Amino acid sequence: MSTITPDISNFIHMSDWDDSTIHGVLEKAAQLKAENFRKPVAFGKVLGLIFFNPSLRTRISFETAAIHLGAGTSIIQPGHGTWTFETRTGVVMDGNRTEHLKEAVQVISRYVDIIGVRAFAGMKDVDEDMEDRLIRDIVRYATVPVINMESAREHPCQALADGLTIQEQFQNRPKGKKFVLSWTPHPKPLPMAVPNSVLEIAVRLGMDVTLTCPPEMVPDKRVMDLVGRHADRLGTEVQISHNQVTAFTDADVIYAKSWAGPLIYDDPAAETELRTTRYHNWTVDDGRMAVTNNASFMHCLPVRRNVVVTDAVLDSPQAIHIDQAENRLHAQKAVLMKLWNLL
Numbered sequence: 001m002s003t004i005t006p007d008i009s010n011f012i013h014m015s016d017w018d019d020s021t022i023h024g025v026l027e028k029a030a031q032l033k034a035e036n037f038r039k040p041v042a043f044g045k046v047l048g049l050i051f052f053n054p055s056l057r058t059r060i061s062f063e064t065a066a067i068h069l070g071a072g073t074s075i076i077q078p079g080h081g082t083w084t085f086e087t088r089t090g091v092v093m094d095g096n097r098t099e100h101l102k103e104a105v106q107v108i109s110r111y112v113d114i115i116g117v118r119a120f121a122g123m124k125d126v127d128e129d130m131e132d133r134l135i136r137d138i139v140r141y142a143t144v145p146v147i148n149m150e151s152a153r154e155h156p157c158q159a160l161a162d163g164l165t166i167q168e169q170f171q172n173r174p175k176g177k178k179f180v181l182s183w184t185p186h187p188k189p190l191p192m193a194v195p196n197s198v199l200e201i202a203v204r205l206g207m208d209v210t211l212t213c214p215p216e217m218v219p220d221k222r223v224m225d226l227v228g229r230h231a232d233r234l235g236t237e238v239q240i241s242h243n244q245v246t247a248f249t250d251a252d253v254i255y256a257k258s259w260a261g262p263l264i265y266d267d268p269a270a271e272t273e274l275r276t277t278r279y280h281n282w283t284v285d286d287g288r289m290a291v292t293n294n295a296s297f298m299h300c301l302p303v304r305r306n307v308v309v310t311d312a313v314l315d316s317p318q319a320i321h322i323d324q325a326e327n328r329l330h331a332q333k334a335v336l337m338k339l340w341n342l343l
């Protein structure tokens with residue numbers, strides 16, 4: 001469970017890093033981007049990247065960041081070229097899973113200098129997902145720093161890249177700008193990590209944040225409470241609106257994202273009906289963008305065209321999703337340098 005106590009030895013949850021650390025890393029990322037920084041300051045170091053789930057941006061941006069810093073990478077895809085990992089504790093391992101995570105992570109730690117982990121929400125046990133038990137176990141077993149490359153609960157590297165992109169849009173003065181996170185339909189029940197982290201970074205940049213989603217799609221109370229505590233601490237606003245057009249009015253940023261509602265844990269069929277049918281008209285289109293303050297359109301990618309957002313919006317000059325994706329590289333380069341004490 002994340003707290004607001006700073007823990008800068010890993011990068012697991014946004015709240016593990018205090019405001020000055022977050023802002024310092026964002027400043028460094030902007031500087032690295034401006035310099036097109038490529039120096040072998042981390043020569044000889046190795047980044048071990050464990051992917052339990054697929055990726056395009058995360059994998060390539062981390063590999064590229066490592067190369068730019070003179071480091072190497074080792075990609076581990078459990079069950080694909082390495083043994084399958086048992087992640088549960090205390091089980092009799094007489095099934096298909098060959099190696100326990102406990103040994104695997106300790107061994108990997110002997111070879112590499114940072115471990116990155118991608119392990120999406122299982123969406124079976126809400127407490128397991130919200131407490132981020134798997135990545136927390138990996139932190140416990142690891143003897144090197146661990147970076148969250150999207151866990152059950154958060155995607156902090158995405159949030160940092162989004163923060164950098166927002167800073168760029170508003171010349172480092174996003175405070176008071178209206179940021180809207182909009183739920184959108186999707187044929188698949190996607191994890192909630194991105195919305196959880198994006199709400200937090202927007203609040204911590206001092207933005208006036210509105211979450212717009214159907215009533216059944218509000219993220220877990222633990223996340224909303226954490227975001228609310230940051231907002232109280234920083235004197236910013238977080239509102240929830242179930243009317244997408246009202247929420248979009250005068251917005252400076254529209255961030256679209258699909259996610260599965262909490263009902264996925266108790267009644268997946270009902271959640272599917274809501275996500276794909278009842279709320280199918282929540283796609284972001286020109287009409288909705290027209291009521292904004294010429295808002296920038298953001299999405300973490302991958303995006304389903306004409307389901308999440310129309311071609312017209314995604315191909316418009318307001319769309320900055322490719323900048324967001326590029327900024328993964330710069331933000332993560334800064335995170336690696338922070339964890340390797342190279343800043």
Ligand code: CP
Pocket residue numbers: 054055056057058059150158300301302
């Ligand atoms: N946004 C993001 O994490 O992209 P990938 O899933 O392709 O890594």
